[in-house]
Amino acid sequence: MNETITSRDNEKVKHACRLRDEEARRTAEGLFFAEGPKLCLELSAACRCTACFATQRALDRTPELAKFDSVTWPVADHVADKLSSTKNSQQVFCLFKLPHPGPEALAGARRILALERVQDPGNVGTLIRSAAAFGFDAVLLDRGCASPFSPRTLRASMGAAARIPVVVTRNLPGELTALRQRGVTCLATALRGAVPLDTVGREFAGGLCVVIGSEGQGLTDAAIDACDQAVKIPMTDRAESLNAAVAGSVLLWHFRGC
Amino acid sequence: MNETITSRDNEKVKHACRLRDEEARRTAEGLFFAEGPKLCLELSAACRCTACFATQRALDRTPELAKFDSVTWPVADHVADKLSSTKNSQQVFCLFKLPHPGPEALAGARRILALERVQDPGNVGTLIRSAAAFGFDAVLLDRGCASPFSPRTLRASMGAAARIPVVVTRNLPGELTALRQRGVTCLATALRGAVPLDTVGREFAGGLCVVIGSEGQGLTDAAIDACDQAVKIPMTDRAESLNAAVAGSVLLWHFRGC
Known part of the structure; x- marks a missing residue:
């Protein structure tokens, strides 16, 4: 002392x-x-x-x-x-x-969560926490996301950012393309051309990456175009949308590895 | 003007x-x-x-x-x-x-969300929003919950509290007992004696009520005892727990009516 x-x-x-x-x-x-x-x-x-x-x-x-x-x-x-x-x-x-996950963090991952432009630290932290809870292996953030190690993000993640590798990238579409090249299925959460989540199977032989955008703006076209398929969460017309951390966590639960 | x-x-x-x-x-x-x-x-x-x-x-x-x-x-x-x-x-x-849902709001409901002592307005609002989105018919709050019509709760619910009846009760265990008497299955989210969510069917002939407690303290024994069964969300040991609104929303998604 x-x-x-x-x-x-x-x-x-x-x-x-x-x-x-x-x-x-x-x-x-x-x-x-x-x-x-x-x-x-x-x-x-x-x-x-x-x-x-x-x-x-x-x-x-x-x-x-x-x-x-x-x-x-x-x-x-x-x-x-x-x-x-x-x-x-x-x-x-x-x-x-600060943990420094190397390239092997993504290379070996079977279930990946990718976030684009999710600026709210509470949403980023909550989604990292849900990813760790539901058996995802790695999280990929583009540089438009809230920092995973800011005080507010840490509070929401309850420290999960230290137990699951979190990789920050300057080029999310490029990373998604690389993942697909090694056989990972990339699923964008978007409305256009999307299939309902409950019609999508849970297992993907080459691994899976779930890609989520910001609550207000959604994913960029570049990120959607880099994915294999768009998925959406079916809902009634009594709510216009879901909270971003909730929507993402429902997807993580659906594709869980636990 | x-x-x-x-x-x-x-x-x-x-x-x-x-x-x-x-x-x-x-x-x-x-x-x-x-x-x-x-x-x-x-x-x-x-x-x-x-x-x-x-x-x-x-x-x-x-x-x-x-x-x-x-x-x-x-x-x-x-x-x-x-x-x-x-x-x-x-x-x-x-x-x-203020909307004033009468007793018929619960009487006719097939899917009900009940919250006990959920004090955070963000969590109450987010759960009301998810309940409306996932086809629940009514929300039952005990008096320990944040007010559904406070500014912070309204912001999180995005107005969903006006589109789904929200009933406040002084006696949640009593309401749950009454629901069970008319054939509604009441499921408590708790760890003790709980079955994993993914082993629980989605359809209940007499209707369903999902009962969720506060993030820190969970449900009271009185509320758990008034339910038919406890359920829990399976998760890895890489996260100690889930955000309360996320955990509740995953349950609402599992038991969705849409």
């Missing part, structure tokens, strides 16, 4: 806040910021913790945090308030090494 | 803000508040609009709002800011008559 930090201007604290707020800094340093004892302990199963800031009260309340002891800095309450990105501070804040 | 309101202290504006913020007032007056041109127009298909406050810019941009003309009060921008419950004001605010 290190000395207690009592200043909001402490360099370590300012550094952690920058990692919390700035995606570019996370990428440059290969680190990310997480808040909350439960989330931090979950993440530590898969990612190396490089720093833990916590109030003495939080350390007393959650003895499991002792595993971070050598990199723990106790912080005063007003320092915890600065570190917190939520209204009710959870009083535990950790920095972790 | 009425005279433009330029004062934030206008009595009509203050009244609308109280309906926006206070569930007790909504119940007492039988009115609710909604924000946004799209949501208000959706709601007007099912509920009677008693007042519309909008900036001239919003009225010009959305000609369909002319249907509210006789009850429309144009408002100045700073009045719209007061009426808005979000950071980015949508500049259109309506009051509507």
